[in-house]
Amino acid sequence: MVIKLITVGKLKEKYFREAAEEYEKRLGAYCRVEICETEPVKLPDSPSGAEIDRALEKEAERILQKIPAGSYVVPMCIEGKQLTSERFSELIGRETAGGRNTLVFIIGGSYGLSDKVKAAADFKMSMSDMTFPHRLARVMLAEQLYRAFSLLHNGKYHK
Secondary structure (H helix, E strand, C coil): CEEEEEEECCCCCHHHHHHHHHHHHHHCCCCEEEEEEECCCCCCCCCCHHHHHHHHHHHHHHHHHCCCCCCEEEEEEEEEECCCHHHHHHHHHHHHHCCCCEEEEEECECCECCHHHHHCCCCCECCCCCCCCHHHHHHHHHHHHHHHHHHHCCCCCCC
16 A cells, blocks of 8 residues: 655655654555655745646646556545544545555645646545645644554554
């Protein structure tokens, strides 16, 4: 099983990097983790809607090229469905039992994701009705992935 995280931007802050790396290391007991950080498109300080749309389209091209054929694709987006940790674990278990060997999770930059990326989804997921920085979302997703695999393997992490 391969979990591939495609993100727009890098984790610059040491505390985010260390937290993400810890969960990614723990996940290594259950699967192979691949991190693919794509470069965000640079925008002016106060971009217009058209500039944002063009940037999202360029980022979408970069993202879509990184998705392996046959993968189960999950973009993280506000209009996605929220799942409990248990339901998230069930989704992962169902897809792996169904023969999928690669699950791809996509986290956009500060302006989100292009509709093209969302259209490539097998399942759109939202973490919350709240808004989080995309860097923190990566840490949260890594933690929830670890929790999900722990649940699937009757681990003690989830209480």
